[in-house]
Amino acid sequence: MVFSFFKKGAREKQVLVNQVDICISNIAQHGDDLYDAFENRDDVQLNEFGCTSNCEVCDCHAIAVVNGDIVKADDQQQLIELINESLV
Template identity: 45%
Template sequence: MLKSLFGRKREPLKNRVEFCVSNEAYAHPDVYDVLEQREDVVVEDSGCNSYCEICECHYYALVNGEPVVADSAKELLEKIEEELSLNPIK
């Protein structure tokens, strides 16, 4: 029994991109749907992330806990992909 609990192979860690459900980027298919298709990313929805000043004026997401901000959905996706390439979870 102990072997079955501790002998399991662990899945590799994945990058985490979190969207506030109040932000425009949350429902934007150019960002959300594209990221969901990536194998190395887990996309999560959350309530308020306490970045209200950013949230009401810009598109934003938390990438591995760090806020990424842009003025358009396309720019946000580019910045998220840049952040994932520069600071991936290993």
């Protein structure tokens, strides 16, 4: 099994997947446009959480955690734009 990692033909093209974590309460408060923007993208894995442990920011802004970094905006549309800029 170890040798299969070293075969020339065993390499497949890997798609880099960005992790976008969202707080369900925040999405309910600011709208669900985020789902429409990212649900069909192969390079984004959208993870829903009851809480992302960023309550001070989440209470005042639309937020998401993109690859471990907090992205915050005044509204959902601006958040989508900022997430797109943050993706690898």
